Amino acid sequence: MxxxxxxxxxxxxxxxxxxxxxxxxxxxxxxxxxxxxxxxxxxxxxxxxxxxxxxxxxxxxxxxxxxxxxxxxxxxxKTRQDIIETKEDTLHVQALLEKGTEKEEEIEERIIKIGDKEIEIKGNMSFAQIEYLTGVPASYLIEKLKLPSQVLKVSRTANLGNLRKIYGFQMQDVRKYIREYLKIKNLTY
CATH class of the missing domain: 1.20.58 (Methane Monooxygenase Hydroxylase; Chain G, domain 1)
Structure with a gap:
């Protein structure tokens, strides 16, 4: 122009x-x-x-x-920040899910099935309670856990958690031996 x-x-x-x-x-x-x-x-x-x-x-x-x-x-x-926060949230949720899955597996490991009964074996139980609920003799468990034989006479009603602290066995070993006994006797577990 x-x-x-x-x-x-x-x-x-x-x-x-x-x-x-x-x-x-x-x-x-x-x-x-x-x-x-x-x-x-x-x-x-x-x-x-x-x-x-x-x-x-x-x-x-x-x-x-x-x-x-x-x-x-x-x-x-903002979008980048949102993506970062979403990733953090996802990781947090995954961690929680993994913890939940571990808890479920731990609970499933505690449960022993005999027929249609499900019995949860915990550390607050005694050898006498386990024998009553599962039919597995206390003497069998004491022998498998390699505990002294006087434990049966003195501690038949003692809490397994307290005995575990004294003798150093694990509850998963107790459950393993219960399952083993039930398998030998052809009972469902």
């Missing part, structure tokens, strides 16, 4: 120069030439206004685009 204005101005100057060269008096410039010059000045002013409006619009668009870029970068950062 600016080029057009310069071209028009240049043509006007050439025309004025032509008139001067032909020895015309400056007072005798035709009215149409002065009108053309006035119109050119008005066109120049309009072009300047248009250019300033375009520049203002471009500046606003640039600022808007910059703000959108900043917002997009902030959204990207």
């Amino acid at each position: 600016r080029k057009i204005v310069y071209i028009i101005l240049g043509l006007c100057l050439l025309f004025v120069g032509y008139l001067v060269i032909n020895n015309l008096d400056s007072h005798t410039i035709p009215e149409s030439v002065s009108q053309d010059t006035a119109e050119t000045k008005q066109d120049t002013v309009l072009v300047k206004k248009d250019i300033s409006q375009v520049l203002t619009h471009l500046k606003k668009e640039t600022e808007s685009s910059t703000q959108e870029t900043i917002i997009t970068e902030q959204d990207t950062a």
Whole structure:
């Protein structure tokens, strides 16, 4: 647009120069030439206004685009943070599920099935209770756990947890020997 204005101005100057060269008096410039010059000045002013409006619009668009870029970068950062938090939550849930699965397996390990009965063997039980519930003789368990024979006479009703601390056997060994005995006797476990 600016080029057009310069071209028009240049043509006007050439025309004025032509008139001067032909020895015309400056007072005798035709009215149409002065009108053309006035119109050119008005066109120049309009072009300047248009250019300033375009520049203002471009500046606003640039600022808007910059703000959108900043917002997009902030959204990207939030999304990354959300992904990290989701991964952390997932790992936490997986850990809880694994703990739950371990607990279930531990509970299943404690349970001994005899026929349609399920008996949970715990450390707070005595040899007498185990013998009553499962039919496995206390003497068999004491022999398998390699405990002194006087344990049967003295500690038949003692808590297995307390005996375990004294003699150092494990409850899973007690359960293993109960299952072994039931298998030998062809009972379901």
